[in-house]
Amino acid sequence: MILLCNDDGFNAEGLRTLYRELSQDDDVIIVAPETEQSAMGHAITLNHPLKVRKVEEDGKFIGYAVNGTPADCVKLALNVLLDKPPHIVVSGINLGGNLGICALYSGTVSAATEAMIMGFPSIAVSLDTYENPDFNPAAKFTHKLTLQVLKMGLPEGVVLNVNVPPVPESEIAGVSITRQGKSRVIESFDRRVDPRNNTYYWMAGDMRFDEVEDGTDCVMVGKNYISVAPIHFDLTHHPSIEVIKGWNL
């Protein structure tokens, strides 16, 4: 059995395309946010109750919609909602890439991380476009990758962060096992004034990368490769431990 979640919400096209694909040869249960939760990072809900809506379609139980974040959905699914543990947790397919440092902001990735923390193999999948998405090539690849992970297992503490270029299947250059790009994202804010003369700001503009290193996720997706980045969540920068020990604090 596969647990499927996302951060674009229960009715998002990317999730539904992946549901249909993965349902071909396994049971799939969706536990996903009622509404879009993009850029929620690894938020969890402590201050309001989590409501759960059981969802049936055409008389068939397909999962639960939760008024929470992607991490909430996974916690609730694995602690409470599912009768038995899933074999794997798949998060996506997200509308928009989760490349480089953006993996930190990503609800899609955080759902997979939460599953890993709780001891389950997990994959996060994103399609690197916001326009005219065709989720089918990404869904097919995710299906193949899911079977491979079920067969091979994943190293302890590792999540696969998959990003698919927005091109027809015939134009995909291949699969690249990548590392996270480190370049910063260039943002801008739109300054506006409201009718009562208060200043406010919108986060604006594209998120642009200035990464150029070959083998990084953002560069390889730019070259039409499917990027598979093994990521983990030991944030310790081990080389710095000795440096700071020398500070005599």
Place this chain on the structure above:
Amino acid sequence: MILLCNDDGFNAEGLRTLYRELSQDDDVIIVAPETEQSAMGHAITLNHPLKVRKVEEDGKFIGYAVNGTPADCVKLALNVLLDKPPHIVVSGINLGGNLGICALYSGTVSAATEAMIMGFPSIAVSLDTYENPDFNPAAKFTHKLTLQVLKMGLPEGVVLNVNVPPVPESEIAGVSITRQGKSRVIESFDRRVDPRNNTYYWMAGDMRFDEVEDGTDCVMVGKNYISVAPIHFDLTHHPSIEVIKGWNL
């Protein structure tokens, strides 16, 4: 000049104690959320405008309150609000520890991370208690550490995640340069039924660690050491790259 932020909100005691301490020998500007933003992870606000309130107290400008997340505050401060770049960004003092895997959920840490991504040295500071907090020992240590970071600099891409035990200064065992504990957190959900017979859930219970390894942040704080963990945000699990290359995807 020091930029000070947090996730407990502009009027939180931990932030105000640190403001008074750091103001002794430097200019400090606060840019912090209007309201508590705990457990927001690295959320950023895309879907509503960020309102900014300039705050003066006793006729003195002390900073800006923003209706956003900790990461929003730092982005907005460094991109728009500050006239000149700060020398360092300090986030805290958080009410409650940010130890082990919880650093992932932490708005306090995410503010410091955001600053690091934007190229500024940064420190996140948390006091490991929710009851009867005395922020003074943590504020004094942060002052000392801030001066040290300003003098020595930090390795590229590194944030210091500081956690202080909730004991009087005389009982602090020392300073330990630590690594992130990896143990999972034990959570539970409270199941309830509303007056209209709908089921809902509250995240409940303490977050307990089952970490036992010496030298990890949670273990050392448990022994009354101040923990200083150098963390970074290259999430790549480099040893797995070769493993997954062998999968022939």
